[in-house]
Amino acid sequence: xxxxxxxxxxxxxxxxxxxxxxxxxxxxxxxxxxxxxxxxxxxxxxxxxxxxxxxxxxxxxxxxxxxxxxxxxxxxxxxxxxxxxxxxxxxxxxxxxxxxxxxxxxxxxxxxxxxxxxxxxxxxxxxxxxxxxxxxxxxxxxxxxxxxxxxxxxxxxxxxxxxxxxxxxxxxxxxxxxxxxxxxxxxxxxxxxxxxxxxxxxxxxxxxxxxxxxxxxxxxxxxxxxxxxxxxxxxxxxxxxxxxxxxxxxxxxxxxxxxxxxxxxxxxxxxxxxxxxxxxxxxxxxxxxxxxxxxxxxxxxxxxxxxxxxxxxxxxxxxxxxxxxxxxxxxxxxxxxxxxxxxxxxxxxxxxxxxxxxxxxxxxxxxxxxxxxxxxxxxxxxxxxxxxxxxxxxxxxxxxxxxxxxxxxxxxxxxxxxxxxxxxxxxxxxxxxxxxxxxxxxxxxxxxxxxxxxxxxxxxxxxxxxxxxxxxxxxxxxxxxxxxxxxxxxxxxxxxxxxxxxxxxxxxxxxxxxxxxxxxxxxxxxxxxxxxxxxxxxxxxxxxxxxxxxxxxxxxxxxxxxxxxxxxxxxxxxxxxxxxxxxxxxxxxxxxxxxxxxxxxxxxxxxxxxxxxxxxxxxxxxxxxxxxxxxxxxxxxxxxxxxxxxxxxxxxxxxxxxxxxxxxxxxxxxxxxxxxxxxxxxxxxxxxxxxxxxxxxxxxxxxxxxxxxxxxxxxxxxxxxxxxxxxxxxxxxxxxxxxxxxxxxxxxxxxxxxxxxxxxxxxxxxxxxxxxxxxxxxxxxxxxxxxxxxxxxxxxxxxxxxxxxxxxxxxxxx
Ligand code: ANZ
Ligand code: ZN
Numbered sequence: 001x002x003x004x005x006x007x008x009x010x011x012x013x014x015x016x017x018x019x020x021x022x023x024x025x026x027x028x029x030x031x032x033x034x035x036x037x038x039x040x041x042x043x044x045x046x047x048x049x050x051x052x053x054x055x056x057x058x059x060x061x062x063x064x065x066x067x068x069x070x071x072x073x074x075x076x077x078x079x080x081x082x083x084x085x086x087x088x089x090x091x092x093x094x095x096x097x098x099x100x101x102x103x104x105x106x107x108x109x110x111x112x113x114x115x116x117x118x119x120x121x122x123x124x125x126x127x128x129x130x131x132x133x134x135x136x137x138x139x140x141x142x143x144x145x146x147x148x149x150x151x152x153x154x155x156x157x158x159x160x161x162x163x164x165x166x167x168x169x170x171x172x173x174x175x176x177x178x179x180x181x182x183x184x185x186x187x188x189x190x191x192x193x194x195x196x197x198x199x200x201x202x203x204x205x206x207x208x209x210x211x212x213x214x215x216x217x218x219x220x221x222x223x224x225x226x227x228x229x230x231x232x233x234x235x236x237x238x239x240x241x242x243x244x245x246x247x248x249x250x251x252x253x254x255x256x257x258x259x260x261x262x263x264x265x266x267x268x269x270x271x272x273x274x275x276x277x278x279x280x281x282x283x284x285x286x287x288x289x290x291x292x293x294x295x296x297x298x299x300x301x302x303x304x305x306x307x308x309x310x311x312x313x314x315x316x317x318x319x320x321x322x323x324x325x326x327x328x329x330x331x332x333x334x335x336x337x338x339x340x341x342x343x344x345x346x347x348x349x350x351x352x353x354x355x356x357x358x359x360x361x362x363x364x365x366x367x368x369x370x371x372x373x374x375x376x377x378x379x380x381x382x383x384x385x386x387x388x389x390x391x392x393x394x395x396x397x398x399x400x401x402x403x404x405x406x407x408x409x410x411x412x413x414x415x416x417x418x419x420x421x422x423x424x425x426x427x428x429x430x431x432x433x434x435x436x437x438x439x440x441x442x443x444x445x446x447x448x449x450x451x452x453x454x455x456x457x458x459x460x461x462x463x464x465x466x467x468x469x470x471x472x473x474x475x476x477x478x479x480x481x482x483x484x485x486x487x488x489x490x491x492x493x494x495x496x497x498x499x500x501x502x503x504x505x506x507x508x509x510x511x512x513x514x515x516x517x518x519x520x521x522x523x524x525x526x527x528x529x530x531x532x533x534x535x536x537x538x539x540x541x542x543x544x545x546x547x548x549x550x551x552x553x554x555x556x557x558x559x560x561x562x563x564x565x566x567x568x569x570x571x572x573x574x575x576x577x578x579x580x581x582x583x584x585x586x587x588x589x590x591x592x593x594x595x596x597x598x599x600x601x602x603x604x605x606x607x608x609x610x611x612x613x614x615x616x617x618x619x620x621x622x623x624x625x626x627x628x629x630x631x632x633x634x635x636x637x638x639x640x641x642x643x644x645x646x647x648x649x650x651x652x653x654x655x656x657x658x659x660x661x662x663x664x665x666x667x668x669x670x671x672x673x674x675x676x677x678x679x680x681x682x683x684x685x686x687x688x689x690x691x692x693x694x695x696x697x698x699x700x701x702x703x704x705x706x707x708x709x710x711x712x713x714x715x716x717x718x719x720x721x722x723x724x725x726x727x728x729x730x731x732x733x734x735x736x737x738x739x740x741x742x743x744x745x746x747x748x749x750x751x752x753x754x755x756x757x758x759x760x761x762x763x764x765x766x767x768x769x770x771x772x773x774x775x776x777x778x779x780x781x782x783x784x785x786x787x788x789x790x791x792x793x794x795x796x797x798x799x800x801x802x803x804x805x806x807x808x809x810x811x812x813x814x
Contacts, residue, residue, distance in 0.1 A: 007611020040546030080127035129503035134458030135522035190430035211579030225423025249337030258365035263329035278312035436499025444486035620684035659706030
């Protein structure tokens with residue numbers, strides 16, 4: 001039994017054992033409580049990186065801990081297999097995205113298996129499999145039939161380098177989230193999903209997500225961006241047919257009497273109509289051209305020079321009848337509200353800057369008593385609260401009240417109404433790329449847009465295409481894909497060649513894992529009901545783990561899909577993820593570990609040099625999961641030394657058949673409690689620290705009881721599973737340690753950690769207290785005064801002072 005620690009040998013042995021005994025395969029067992037532990041599935045880029053190792057190690061520790069606690073644990077893994085890198089690689093290596101993706105999956109699956117992650121591999125899912133995406137196509141058609149998927153002509157974010165459309169969520173500070181090049185606006189027709197129909201519910205249900213990090217909830221709330229205000233109509237002085245007025249959305253109807261001009265987005269349809277044939281037409285055209293090219297994020301950010309052009313037209317303030325000039329302005333976006341803003345330069349900073357530049361008047365309508373504003377002296381807009389002035393019948397009202405009353409008047413006179421607006425936009429899902437789920441739609445000259453009949457699904461992505469990297473999707477040139485018959489009139493028709501945004505696949509994969517081989521629907525209802533805990537208080541994936549970079553896009557889309565699938569009758573669930581853990585990044589030399597930075601540590605190198613258990617232990621020990629993890633080689637070596645010491649110690653120590661000493665038990669039970677409590681809270685680093693302390697104590701003893709050693713190994717096993725299995729077997733156990741149950745501490749051994757403090761009143765012993773040795777004088781005094789016997793003795797008397805001898809006695813003088 002005194003062999004050396006050879007992780008490579010024992011890890012291979014146990015991985016084979018787990019596979020042979022189907023240890024991680026699960027079925028629905030109604031007698032057991034289920035636990036669904038899920039980590040965000042990877043894109044099969046070629047090799048796993050340290051970010052994966054960290055994410056999946058955390059998930060695996062949770063899954064193993066829950067199994068030992070007796071839960072029926074679902075822990076699946078799969079591949080988010082569509083996406084652009086496959087196309088780029090195919091172009092670069094003259095291969096095919098399908099072959100590239102599949103060989104990457106093969107390789108990466110092997111790497112995950114070498115890490116010994118406890119997945120039920122029978123449930124593996126790859127989203128590029130027609131058996132998977134056919135259901136997505138079906139769901140898409142059902143959304144189309146309910147009006148939740150529709151075609152929209154609009155300006156879209158366009159990345160010229162990737163040659164594709166990006167969702168707003170995929171534009172980061174005006175740049176493409178994938179390749180960092182500047183995003184442009186382009187007019188295109190594309191498919192949209194009506195996520196805005198769920199805006200209110202997506203917002204409201206955030207309050208139910210008690211198991212989510214506050215930060216993620218806040219980011220989603222801000223992304224949805226609910227604003228309460230009013231829609232106000234300004235009639236045009238010279239109405240155009242079909243456009244008698246300009247509607248604006250404002251959060252500040254209280255400032256309506258202070259409007260001195262009107263600002264429209266450059267893309268606003270009225271701009272062309274209003275300036276047409278006027279002396280301003282040329283200037284306006286030039287201005288619009290300039291603004292449309294300006295990057296959108298910058299437009300919203302607002303920290304640039306406000307510019308505009310007069311359209312030559314005027315509209316009327318609906319309450320005062322004043323004439324108001326209409327401008328095109330660069331800080332108004334078409335996608336929010338109505339694309340038009342009533343400008344109140346005295347009380348809005350952007351309008352203020354604009355008014356200064358074009359010498360437009362300021363009209364003060366809110367004053368703060370004792371601090372009279374003077375338009376000539378103002379250096380910035382006054383945006384605080386106050387009392388309404390120059391506001392006709394509303395003068396003298398606090399502005400908050402005026403807001404309500406002005407809206408009521410607008411509603412009464414049918415000039416406007418109370419409105420709620422969201423920043424959230426519908427989700428554009430068309431991508432002009434090849435490697436994605438085909439959008440199952442057909443264009444017929446006579447019948448228009450027709451969905452592919454269900455019997456004809458899936459619309460399979462053809463593999464006989466050539467990727468050249470030049471202009472557009474190869475599907476446009478693939479006639480056998482492109483040409484089809486109209487499902488209604490049978491005449492020659494054409495297929496949609498755009499594919500779906502890959503965030504579609506990840507919006508429902510967690511449901512597919514419940515029944516991954518289901519071939520008569522996206523999943524079996526009963527299995528989803530069991531694994532997602534339909535109808536229970538905390539329905540959904542019990543623990544979801546992944547990067548915070550998905551705080552908005554993926555997590556919002558998955559929530560949206562869940563609600564849609566519920567309304568389509570597929571599931572009885574409103575939220576997909578009951579608990580969410582967002583892990584930090586892996587950092588090295590002060591920067592995120594990434595190929596482009598050249599600071600990558602290859603997990604495979606670690607596995608070969610130290611073993612998977614060391615890679616795991618280090619990932620868990622180096623930082624709490626939600627914090628960034630700073631990579632350091634000494635830390636890895638330290639984790640390895642610890643495992644090696646544990647190995648040598650347990651192989652060599654005198655095993656004592658007896659009960660073990662009191663002190664040994666106290667140490668052990670304290671550790672059981674600490675490790676269990678810490679694992680519940682995902683505080684793996686402190687759990688490992690207490691295991692290290694426990695080891696230090698054990699190794700200072702001549703002998704340790706077999707029972708204590710076994711418990712120590714059980715506690716270690718979710719964190720370093722291979723070495724734990726081997727030591728467990730060395731101590732004579734026949735079954736996997738995962739089946740041994742989670743150790744339970746006994747309270748009586750913990751109490752020993754407390755000291756007895758004698759209570760004296762005027763020097764006479766009146767009682768005793770149990771308290772932690774670290775308790776402060778304040779704490780002990782408080783406890784003593786709460787003691788029933790003490791209370792009796794000091795009743796009606798004044799306490800003069802208390803003398804405390806730490807850990808021994810407290811004397812209360814009355
Ligand atoms: C008049 C006003 C007066 C406004 C005032 C503000 C202050 P949030 O809170 O983000 O919803 N706005 C409306 N549509 C816009 C668009 N498409 N592009 C740019 N700005 C737009 O912002 C709502 C406010 O932003 C609205 O209220 C409108 O300006 C402006 F003292 O109307 B406000
Ligand atoms: Zn037709």
